Amino acid sequence: SAVISQKPSRDICQRGTSLTIQCQVDSQVTMMFWYRQQPGQSLTLIATANQGSEATYESGFVIDKFPISRPNLTFSTLTVSNMSPEDSSIYLCSVDQGTYNEQFFGPGTRLTVL
Amino acid sequence: KQEVTQIPAALSVPEGENLVLNCSFTDSAIYNLQWFRQDPGKGLTSLLLIQSSQREQTSGRLNASLDKSSGRSTLYIAASQPGDSATYLCAVNPMDSSYKLIFGSGTRLLVRP
Numbered sequence: 001s002a003v004i005s006q007k008p009s010r011d012i013c014q015r016g017t018s019l020t021i022q023c024q025v026d027s028q029v030t031m032m033f034w035y036r037q038q039p040g041q042s043l044t045l046i047a048t049a050n051q052g053s054e055a056t057y058e059s060g061f062v063i064d065k066f067p068i069s070r071p072n073l074t075f076s077t078l079t080v081s082n083m084s085p086e087d088s089s090i091y092l093c094s095v096d097q098g099t100y101n102e103q104f105f106g107p108g109t110r111l112t113v114l
Numbered sequence: 115k116q117e118v119t120q121i122p123a124a125l126s127v128p129e130g131e132n133l134v135l136n137c138s139f140t141d142s143a144i145y146n147l148q149w150f151r152q153d154p155g156k157g158l159t160s161l162l163l164i165q166s167s168q169r170e171q172t173s174g175r176l177n178a179s180l181d182k183s184s185g186r187s188t189l190y191i192a193a194s195q196p197g198d199s200a201t202y203l204c205a206v207n208p209m210d211s212s213y214k215l216i217f218g219s220g221t222r223l224l225v226r227p
Contacts, residue, residue, distance in 0.1 A: 001160070031213055042203065042217040043158075058214075092157055096213055100146055100165050103205075103215060105158040 002027055002095050004106035012112045013083055020079045021109045023093035028073035033103070034066070037090040046091075049076045083113045116141045116208050120218035127194055128226050135189040135221045137204035142182045145207040148215070149178050149189050152201045161202075162189070166209075194225045 003026040013019050023032065034046040046066055047055045055068040069077045080087050094105045117140045127133055137147070146165050150158040162171045162178040164187065170179040177190040187204055201222045205215040 006157075033213070042219045043205075043215070044217075045214055048213065090155070094158075100163060101207060101213060102146075102160060102163045103148065104160055105150075107157040108155075110155060 001102075002029065002097050002104045004093060004095065004104060006093060006106040006109050008109060009107065010110040010112075012114060014114055015084055017083055018079055018081045019083065019111060020077050021091055021093075021111075023076045023078070023106055025074045025095055027097075029095040029097065030073070031096060032070065032076045033094045033096075034068065034076075034078045035092045035094065035105075037092065037108075039088065043092065046078070080111065083111075085113045087111065088113045116144075116206060116216045118204060118206055118216050118218035120202075120204060120221050122221060123219065124222040124224075126224040126226060129194060129196060131194050131225075132190070132192050133194055133223075135191070135202050135204075135223070137187040137189070137218055139185045139187075139206045139216075141208065142185055143209040144182065145209050147178075147180055147187050147207070148205050149176075149187075150203045150205065152203060152220070154201075158203065191223075194223075196225045196227050199223055199225050 005024045007022045032049045035043040046061045047057045049055045049070040067079045090108045092108045096103045121136045148163045149161045164180040175192040180187045201220045203220045205217045
């Protein structure tokens with residue numbers, strides 16, 4: 001299974017600022033995914049990041065708020081822009097591998113916005 | 115629209131007990147179903163993946179079953195241990211979107227020593 005790391009593991013940010021979260025995979029993957037987990041809630045897909053093309057965003061998420069980069073097959077970044085307290089969540093990246101699209105997740109980034 | 119429900123939301127059992135966690139989904143057109151474990155404030159660990167054509171998968175003390183026609187999956191944990199305490203999430207991979215996972219809200223399990 002893929003080994004996925006994320007930076008930072010946690011951060012406390014001020015309202016109105018932006019934070020960029022990094023996701024690194026130990027093998028080349030076609031698709032990388034970014035999820036959000038709000039406090040006490042389950043996971044919601046933000047967007048899918050493909051190398052060489054623009055990210056595909058799910059309903060309710062927009063590029064201006066959550067710009068994503070995918071410069072190569074092992075790395076992606078998610079930026080949370082112009083943050084408000086409602087953005088306080090755990091942000092997780094994932095990849096799918098294997099014939100049956102099993103998904104593996106990174107350790108997550110816990111973001112608190114004051 | 116696919117919806118995933120997990121019952122119960124929370125469960126507390128004494129160590130050694132066998133237990134069953136339930137997951138139901140509204141649309142049977144799925145590619146696969148995954149069970150995950152999440153420790154507090156952490157990422158997800160994949161436990162078991164069941165393909166749509168399979169009925170069950172086993173890994174150690176864990177056994178997951180799938181009844182696609184009735185929209186149900188169960189995760190059976192044998193001889194529970196305090197280290198099993200975590201939130202257990204099920205997620206389905208819809209047929210019309212082979213990569214997207216739709217998650218349930220999870221079952222928070224506490225195994226008491």
